[in-house]
Every structure is written in C-alpha cells, then in structure tokens.
Amino acid sequence: MDQAASLKGDKRKTRVIAVASGKGGVGKTNVVANLACVLAAAGRRVMILDADLGLANLDVLLGFAPQYNLSHVLSGEKSLVDIVIDGPRGIKVIPASSGIQEVTRLDAREQRILLDQMEAFDGQFDYLFIDTAAGISEMVTSFLVAAHASVVVVTPEPTSMTDAYALIKVLHNRFGEQEFHLLLNSVRNMNEAEQVFDKLHLVCEKFLDISVDYLGYIPSDKAIPEAVRRQRAVVEMNPEAESSKQFLRVARELEQMPVKKQTGGLQFFWRRLLHGEFARE
Ligand SMILES: Nc1ncnc2c1ncn2[C@@H]1O[C@H](COP(=O)(O)OP(=O)(O)OP(=O)(O)O)[C@@H](O)[C@H]1O
Numbered sequence: 001m002d003q004a005a006s007l008k009g010d011k012r013k014t015r016v017i018a019v020a021s022g023k024g025g026v027g028k029t030n031v032v033a034n035l036a037c038v039l040a041a042a043g044r045r046v047m048i049l050d051a052d053l054g055l056a057n058l059d060v061l062l063g064f065a066p067q068y069n070l071s072h073v074l075s076g077e078k079s080l081v082d083i084v085i086d087g088p089r090g091i092k093v094i095p096a097s098s099g100i101q102e103v104t105r106l107d108a109r110e111q112r113i114l115l116d117q118m119e120a121f122d123g124q125f126d127y128l129f130i131d132t133a134a135g136i137s138e139m140v141t142s143f144l145v146a147a148h149a150s151v152v153v154v155t156p157e158p159t160s161m162t163d164a165y166a167l168i169k170v171l172h173n174r175f176g177e178q179e180f181h182l183l184l185n186s187v188r189n190m191n192e193a194e195q196v197f198d199k200l201h202l203v204c205e206k207f208l209d210i211s212v213d214y215l216g217y218i219p220s221d222k223a224i225p226e227a228v229r230r231q232r233a234v235v236e237m238n239p240e241a242e243s244s245k246q247f248l249r250v251a252r253e254l255e256q257m258p259v260k261k262q263t264g265g266l267q268f269f270w271r272r273l274l275h276g277e278f279a280r281e
C-alpha cells in the first residue's frame with residue numbers, strides 16, 4: 001500500500017529526494033533551492049540537507065550564514081534543532097557540508113545521536129531534499145541509495161552527460177538501483193532537452209537495461225546567475241523568468257511522481273543511510 005502512496009495522499013511521511021549529477025557545477029544547488037522554494041510556497045513543509053561541499057553552497061545561495069553544522073551535533077556540542085537554519089518560506093536547512101563526510105563512517109554512539117535527534121523531525125516535513133556533492137563518492141552513492149527518489153541533473157555538455165551516465169551505472173551495477181529521474185539543465189530549449197534525454201535514455205537502455213525517467217528541463221537563463229548574485233532563488237526573485245516557469249513545472253511533476261521505493265519516512269531513511277541497510281524492499 002505504501003508503495004502507491006503519493007505525497008498528496010500521505011501527509012505523514014517525508015519523501016526524501018536526493019539530487020546529484022556526477023559532474024560538478026551543473027546546477028544541483030540551484031535545482032534544490034528553487035524546487036524547495038516552489039514547494040514551500042505551495043504549502044509543502046520542506047527541509048534541505050546541505051551535503052554539498054562545492055563552492056557555491058546553499059547558504060550562499062539562499063543568503064544565510066550557518067555558524068554550526070552537523071559536525072557540532074556529532075561532537076555533542078550542539079543539538080540538531082540548534083543548528084537548523086530557517087530559509088525562505090519556512091524552509092529548514094540542515095547545514096551539513098563540513099560534517100557530512102563522516103556520516104557513513106559514524107561509530108555506534110554517533111549513529112545513535114543522529115538517529116535520536118532526527119526523530120524530532122519525523123512527520124514534520126513533506127520533503128527532504130539532499131543537495132549532494134559533485135563526484136561519485138561513497139557519501140553521494142549512499143544518499144542516493146537511501147533516498148526515496150534520485151534526481152540526476154545533467155546539461156548538454158558532453159562531460160556532464162558522460163558523468164551522469166557513470167553515476168547511474170555505478171548505482172545500478174553496484175546497488176541495483178533501477179529508477180532515475182533526469183532533469184536537463186542549462187538547455188537552449190525543450191528540443192535540446194529532449195535530445196540530451198534521448199541519448200542518455202538510449203545508452204541506459206542498451207548497456208544497463210534500465211529505463212530512465214524524464215523529469216523536465218530548466219533553460220539556460222541569465223536570471224539564474226543574477227539571482228545567485230543577490231543570494232535569492234530565481235523563483236522568488238523573478239517568478240516570470242523562463243527558468244522559474246520551468247521550476248514550477250518540474251515541482252508539479254515531482255509531486256505527481258509515483259514512489260516506487262518503499263517510503264518508510266525520515267527515520268527509515270536515516271537508518272538505511274547509517275546502517276547501510278541498502279537492500280531493496
Ligand atoms: N539554468 C541555468 N542557467 C544559467 N545559469 C545556471 C543555470 N543553472 C545553474 N547555473 C549557474 O551555474 C552555476 C553552478 O550552479 P550550482 O552551484 O547550482 O551547481 P552545482 O551542481 O550545485 O555545483 P557544485 O557541484 O559545485 O555543487 C551557478 O553559478 C549558477 O548561476
């Protein structure tokens with residue numbers, strides 16, 4: 001029954017969506033920030049885990065300066081509620097970037113701290129977005145496997161396409177992952193998005209025997225770097241921009257996406273992540 005439950009029909013369970021790309025700098029953080037803003041504006045309760053070690057971090061993008069992060073929780077200096085930051089529209093952000101590398105290698109005591117404290121958030125959010133780092137590290141793959149849905153951001157650049165394919169291949173071959181939602185970013189238009197999607201779809205089908213899903217596209221839009229400079233999400237700063245309109249469509253798509261993976265809520269996600277319980281249900 002759970003498997004068919006969409007967010008609309010089940011308010012209690014948090015849907016965990018990990019956003020990755022393989023290649024760095026292709027727009028993951030922008031995607032997370034903007035989708036979070038759109039969904040929060042529509043009344044969804046949204047939390048973001050900032051697991052991005054890149055330069056243009058979420059805090060820069062959404063205009064806040066975290067003093068503490070997950071490492072302070074793990075050391076016992078702070079509790080999780082102390083480090084959570086209020087973003088725009090009631091979005092909560094867990095600044096994790098400097099503490100996140102160790103998360104898959106925590107000892108039993110630290111795991112307990114994290115799991116106990118995460119319990120406070122159980123049932124509090126409709127969405128948890130995870131903004132992952134570039135590359136295909138163990139940390140990134142762990143998040144993707146533990147999450148309920150994986151969004152892969154890809155641009156028409158050949159290196160972005162090959163890196164996205166490499167990421168999908170590792171997740172499929174090593175962890176048996178079957179489901180990937182492609183989001184085409186920085187494209188000229190819908191045609192280009194579909195061409196890039198078709199190419200990736202074809203190689204995934206041919207060499208991995210899996211069918212990737214088309215989530216949507218975001219055009220290359222100068223309104224995005226303008227918004228980044230002002231530390232705002234483009235959907236907030238310039239709702240009429242072409243990219244903002246597409247973020248709206250993608251968010252709608254996301255809301256309707258059937259959840260094929262078991263949706264055991266937030267606690268379940270953390271347990272899977274920390275204990276490496278990656279067997280598919
Ligand atoms: N659709 C777009 N149109 C124009 N510029 C964009 C678009 N998407 C992202 N950018 C620009 O690309 C840059 C990188 O974006 P972002 O920081 O979101 O990428 P990232 O994948 O999170 O990077 P990292 O791998 O370093 O974490 C930003 O400066 C942003 O302004």
Ligand SMILES: [Mg+2]
Nearest residue numbers: 028029052054
């Ligand atoms: Mg980033």
